[in-house]
Amino acid sequence: MNAKRALVALTAASSIALAASAAAQLGTPTSSPPPPGVTQGEGAAFPKGDYAALDALPDWGGIWFVMRGDPAMGPSPQPELKGEYAQRREAWRAEVSANDGVERRDRSNCSPPGLPRIMQLAQYPYEFLFTPGRVTVNQEAWMQTRTIWTDGREHPPLDELDPTFHGHSIGHWDGDTLVADTIGISDELEVGEGGSHSDQFHLVERIRLVDEDTLENRMTMTDPLAFEEPFEVTVRYRRDRYGALIEFQCSENDRNPVNEDGETQYL
């Protein structure tokens, strides 16, 4: 067999193999295993029959804006850091002071802040969607979507979680309060101003209506490696019933690129 005929034969064989594997997949559901804590056939993946029960949940309709200048939030609180985390923040503060108050960034301004900061943004509203087994938080900011699983699943072991901007959130309803528990937030993200945390960072949020149109999020953060004590921040949001989230495509309107020295530019 000459080289050309061999190549034709090889191409034909691989085409057949591809076609066969595609036929096996077409229309066939794949079957990821249920997450830890959820029995096969139950959980958020099997919503039918559980929609009516959602009507018992509190009314969080509309969109929600962080209340700027809310006295309940007080002056921007900062976590008590320890050890190398405290030293790193001191170094950050010194550098910002030396740089005329301007913070250097090591990533694009089109990169979202992740938790917990993304729940504290004054410029971009939120909406909370209830479906069986989960609460979905749509954030106008960076068009981020966050899932809080309420179907009884557990956190996977930390070493099996990919560190991410939102980590892994599980929640339950304590009366009319949504209690969300989050681990797995990337340790490359900030907490407070210039603060950082370890991969042991743990966030608990208690979210509830405190009056007809005010939602309160009491955030409690702990980190055995980075924090001296639990760090608490309370954020309140005001409602706009018929407001709607607006599209956020940062790369289409990125007027604040970061240069190679970490300086934010202004176009």
Add this chain to the structure above:
Amino acid sequence: MHNSTKTVLSALLLAQAAAASFTLTAPAAAHHSYSMFDMNKTVMLEATVTRFKWQNPHAFIQAEVPVNGEAENWSIEMTSPNNLIQEGWKRTSLRTGDKVRIWVHPLRSGAKGGSYVGVRLADGSTLGEVS
């Protein structure tokens, strides 16, 4: 024309004592830090709108400001469209060619840009904080 422009410009760098004290960075509120702006200073621009961009993460006003017969091109950053809606703005509030007065916190670098404070529209109505 030149005289009135000069008057505007001489008033340009009038500083306004702002209530906000200097902190290391702006609150964790925005898409980027506001430390690039001099939030203690407000300047007024007599401007012609060349472009109004209504899009996240920030709406923007591009405006031409005549200075000694030459046009300076200013780039004025606003908050998010959704916050602006709460303050009475619409995508059509400004149109190319509109002659307006715009108040801004200027860039500390001295470049022709600033953070939006308020505007007096061609019809005399105002949005935001105007002096």
